[in-house]
Amino acid sequence: MPPSSPRHGPDLRRPAVVLAIALPVLLALVVAGLAIAARAGAFDAPAPAPETGPLALAPVEAPEASSRACAGLLAVLPHELPGDPSLPARPLADPVQDGARAWAAEPRPVVLRCGLPRPQELTPTSTLTDVNGVSWLTITDGTPQPSLVTYVAVDRPVYVALTTPTEIGTGPVQAVSDAIARTLPRTDITVR
Known part of the structure; x- marks a missing residue:
């Protein structure tokens, strides 16, 4: 049918x-x-823009922060650090601490401190990383998935610490290494 x-x-x-x-x-x-x-x-969603206003830094022990060595280093640090996008300098809030600089980054700023005491983590068995001729001790925030890493230059007359968010890569430590290599002479590494 x-x-x-x-x-x-x-x-x-x-x-x-x-x-x-x-x-x-x-x-x-x-x-x-x-x-x-x-x-x-x-x-x-677009990545949030990093804060660029004055950054308040907690005071830390930095006995050599006002030294000639630290002043010379701070004078040659780049205004912008490499990143994607580049990381512009960020002003420090009053009272401004000697030996400190900051750059805007997301999720946290990049902070440099010069003139710190020898880090306790620096021992005869510490693993050091050479970046552009500077020996760095790497210290993470201690969590399984660290969000911050601090690099401490340990082969110069003053200790220099650079703290960065892990997401931004190694561009900042490379640029700071170049500035350190130009201004601070290499010295023997002092361990316990």
Whole structure:
């Protein structure tokens, strides 16, 4: 019997079957497209801009912060540190501490302190990293997934610490290493 015989009317099952198959396939394609777009970052919010206003630093013991060596280093530090995007200098809030500089970065600023005492973590078995001719002791914040890393230059007449967020990479420590290598002579490393 033909599908539209006058006795039984048109066969309405065929369009319903096509719709029942097409609708889930279309839904699956839309979900897959959204997942691909999310992985590609199409829905990511723009990264927040780092704060650039005056930064208040907690006071730390820095007996050599006002030394000639630290003043010479601070005078040649770059105004911007390498990063993506570059990290501009950030002013320090009053009272400004001798031997300190900061750069705007997200999620936390990059902070340099010059003239610190010898770090307790520096022992005869410490692993040091050479960056552009400067020996650095690396200290993390002690968590399984560290968010901050502090590099301490240990082969110069004054100790210099550079604290950076882990997300920004090694550009800042490379730029600071270049400034240290130009201004502070290499010395023997003093351990306990």
